[in-house]
Structure formats: C-alpha cells, structure tokens
Amino acid sequence: xxxxxxxxxxxxxxxxMIYGTYLDKSEIIxxxxxxxxxxxxxxxxxxxxxxxxxxxxxxFDFDYSLGxxxxxxxxxGIYFYGGYxxxxxYIGASASSFKDEETGAQFKAxxxxxxxxxxxxxxxxxxxxVVYN
Amino acid sequence: xxxxxxxxxxxxxxxxLIYGANVSDVGDDTMKEALKKLTGKxxxxxxxEDIKIDDLDxxxxxxxxxxxxxxxxxxxxxxxxxxLGSSWDSIGDDETGKQFKTRIETALKTALGDDxxxxxxxxxxxx
Numbered sequence: 001x002x003x004x005x006x007x008x009x010x011x012x013x014x015x016x017m018i019y020g021t022y023l024d025k026s027e028i029i030x031x032x033x034x035x036x037x038x039x040x041x042x043x044x045x046x047x048x049x050x051x052x053x054x055x056x057x058x059x060f061d062f063d064y065s066l067g068x069x070x071x072x073x074x075x076x077g078i079y080f081y082g083g084y085x086x087x088x089x090y091i092g093a094s095a096s097s098f099k100d101e102e103t104g105a106q107f108k109a110x111x112x113x114x115x116x117x118x119x120x121x122x123x124x125x126x127x128x129x130v131v132y133n
Numbered sequence: 134x135x136x137x138x139x140x141x142x143x144x145x146x147x148x149x150l151i152y153g154a155n156v157s158d159v160g161d162d163t164m165k166e167a168l169k170k171l172t173g174k175x176x177x178x179x180x181x182e183d184i185k186i187d188d189l190d191x192x193x194x195x196x197x198x199x200x201x202x203x204x205x206x207x208x209x210x211x212x213x214x215x216x217l218g219s220s221w222d223s224i225g226d227d228e229t230g231k232q233f234k235t236r237i238e239t240a241l242k243t244a245l246g247d248d249x250x251x252x253x254x255x256x257x258x259x260x
Contacts, residue, residue, distance in 0.1 A: 015148050015150075015255065015257040017148075017150040017220075017221060017222060017255075019222070094150075094221075095150055095220075095221035095222045095224075096150055096152070096221045096253045096255075098221065098224060098229075098230035098233065099230055100229060100230045100231035100234075101229055101230070101231065102229060102230055103225075103226060103227055103228060103229050104224040104225050104226040104227070104228055104233075105226035105227065107224075107230075108226070126222040128148060128150070128222075130148045130257040
C-alpha cells in the first residue's frame with residue numbers, strides 16, 4: 001500500500017476498504033471474554049504471574065494479541081483494521097477478498113453472519129480509511 | 134473517506150480500491166479513439182456545449198469521459214498516474230467476484246485493446 005503526497009511514498013502507511021463494522025475497544029474486549037477460550041483469555045488478559053493486566057497499560061497489546069486471536073475466531077479473511085490508542089477498530093473483510101464464485105450478497109452475508117455471531121446485532125457496511133504515521 | 138495522522142482528518146485526501154487498469158501509458162490519442170468508438174460520435178457533452186473529442190485537454194479530462202462511456206470509475210492525477218476500473222464495493226448483490234472481474238476486463242479490453250493489464254489496484258494520496 002502506498003500513501004503519496006506527490007511522489008512521496010510512505011511505507012509506514014496503510015489503507016483499507018472493508019465490509020464490516022466498527023466497534024469501540026470496550027465493546028470488543030467485553031465480547032472477547034465470551035468468545036475466546038479460557039486458555040486464550042489467560043494468555044491475553046493475564047501476565048505470566050497470573051495477575052490481570054491493566055487494559056490501559058502498555059502491557060496490554062490490543063492489536064497483536066487480542067485482535068489476532070479474535071480474527072482467527074471470526075473466520076476466513078476477517079481482520080481488525082485501523083487502530084489508534086483508545087479508538088475503536090473496524091472489523092471485517094477486505095472488499096477485494098470476494099471469492100470468484102461468491103456473489104456480493106453472499107460475501108456480505110458471510111462476513112455479516114460471522115460478525116453478528118460474535119458481536120451481536122452490529123451495523124454493517126463498507127468502510128474505507130487511509131492511515132499514515 | 135478519512136485520512137488520519139493520529140486524529141487528523143484531511144478532506145483533500147482520497148483513496149481507491151478498484152479492479153481495473155493503470156492507463157497512464159495508454160496515451161491520450163488511444164483514449165480519444167476509444168471514446169469516439171464507444172460513443173459513435175466525435176463530440177462529448179460539455180457543461181455548456183458539446184466539445185470535440187480531439188479538443189479534450191489532457192489525460193484526466195479524456196479519462197473522465199472514457200470512464201463515463203464505459204460505466205467505470207476514473208481515478209488519478211498527473212503525479213501518480215491514471216486508473217480506470219470499478220470499486221470493489223460496487224459489486225452487485227447478484228454478481229459473483231468472477232463476473233465482476235470479467236465485466237470490467239471485457240470493457241477495458243474492448244475499449245483499449247488486449248494488451249491492457251487488469252488487476253486490483255489500491256492507492257491513496259494526500260496533498
């Protein structure tokens with residue numbers, strides 16, 4: 001992915017266009033505790049000594065620990081996108097990940113069903129963002 | 134569309150995720166001929182009066198008219214190139230991914246020839 005200002009390319013930038021939803025971090029964390037296995041909850045929310053991690057501390061890695069594990073639970077091609085400190089996250093599948101044999105309606109249903117199963121009656125749609133650092 | 138640097142939003146920014154072709158190297162003359170062939174006319178509708186296709190000025194203007202004639206989107210500028218295609222979020226509910234790609238590829242190759250390379254393109258810029 002390239003971000004350009006004229007010919008300036010910035011490899012630390014990224015963009016996405018997904019079909020999915022946007023949830024606050026607190027909603028994601030609350031749902032995660034009902035979705036993940038006890039072992040995963042232990043791994044994500046507790047330190048090596050068994051103490052619960054302060055979710056506002058740097059010891060809690062939202063994206064690379066929780067996000068990664070939740071993505072695997074949600075199904076093929078569904079990931080977390082965006083992400084700044086206390087902001088929420090977009091969750092869904094890239095708009096370019098349509099399968100050749102899949103219709104638009106089937107794609108939306110596949111992604112939507114997975115998200116609703118995990119997070120309840122969430123609002124679904126296409127979301128597009130560019131992020132640069 | 135939002136551009137962020139932290140929480141900074143920049144309304145002059147844009148991005149796209151399309152299935153289509155980079156037409157930067159196609160050339161204005163080739164695109165003008167394609168436009169004439171598609172419309173069956175030597176003119177296109179301007180804001181106030183018809184414009185001769187041969188008088189269209191620059192790839193951006195030609196590309197916009199060509200995209201309109203093809204039913205596709207046109208993106209780009211002189212700095213990073215020009216793209217013709219269709220956004221992935223425009224796929225029809227009854228259309229498969231393969232049908233979507235075939236529809237766009239057929240339109241582009243019919244207009245610009247079989248050498249045009251069609252794929253997914255993702256770009257973003259700010260300025």
